[in-house]
Amino acid sequence: MSSIRQALLSLLAREPLSGYDIKQRMNNRLGPFWKVGSNQVYPELARMEEEGLVALQGIEQHDYRPARKLYEITEAGREAVIRWTTEPGGADQYRDDFLLKAYNSWLVDPERMIEGIREMKKQHEEKLAAYEAKVAELTSQLAGRSVADPLFSSISVVEFGVRYERLYVEWCEELIAKLSRREPE
Amino acid sequence: MSSIRQALLSLLAREPLSGYDIKQRMNNRLGPFWKVGSNQVYPELARMEEEGLVALQGIEQHDYRPARKLYEITEAGREAVIRWTTEPGGADQYRDDFLLKAYNSWLVDPERMIEGIREMKKQHEEKLAAYEAKVAELTSQLAGRSVADPLFSSISVVEFGVRYERLYVEWCEELIAKLSRREPE
DNA sequence: AACCCCATGTAACTTGTTACATGATTAA
């Protein structure tokens, strides 16, 4: 059930990682695609170690730095991810504050609203550019890979991101067009 | 900050409603677009009444039924929604469990994965049909409305839903195509 | 001098989910 547990296991199924690594992948690599705090990562790793889903592979100690605890997934852990991945589940509900703001646009001065939409559009354009770059980067690494390589899965996910951001930007443009048609300066 | 508060106020800005009404609108009308439990609605309404954002308009008593408490938004409440709607905010992070499952698709037997994707696709197709019907229904009510009518805002939001579900279905189709190319029965 | 990076973790707080409780009426 807990989605964070699944997220951690999904990353560890690919390579051994430390708690810090995991946090970085989630918060930076795929942009704000999935954010977590250290409070969620470290205790969850400890719990999963107790349950035998992950195991401490070793501790790296670089002179002055704090110890780096590398975790690897166990066979039980791998089975758990596979079970979760194949088990049927309902579609998640979509939720976005800005849609609620759009729902209130009738209450607000159109010019003001347009400003806000433009700002939101800009943010999604930036994400779009980042995802597009990521797809290009990953695709260039594709040469000579087996068809069962994790890279194929990664690309599909980032491609979703590209489409999503594209949709968002287009929708913003239409909203702006509708509102300006109504209120010609 | 609290998004439920904003959601309640956004609905009450259009018409007086009871807690039960609000729950219905969120959970049924726009499908699982925004789900809430009674535990969130009723206490939040009480809190907002204390703070003067909403006011009890009256209590309906239909013979045997439990009393129905109708709330209306106050001037302070309306100002609060407008303030929130126009204030700048960062893009929400997108989060969907099924994307994480797709990220794990390399781990899993392609045929099994395809089954799961088909099931997910079906669910999104149903949502798509529901949103499309909703857009048609709302559009037919448009005749003779003022350009500042809440209906225009509603349509924009549901249109987002249509596009989103469309994107999701298309992405599922591509995923299936990619996986079957790899594993011809 | 002030801040960011690495790397671990804890504490306090706010949200959201699931289940329960009441109780009459109506539809399967």
Next chain:
DNA sequence: TTAATCATGTAACAAGTTACATGGGGTT
């Protein structure tokens, strides 16, 4: 008879957010 609808609400739990704590080394 079983379940659903209306209508309010509470209790217990799970998940997520923000802030804090440590501490040396590097960057501006």
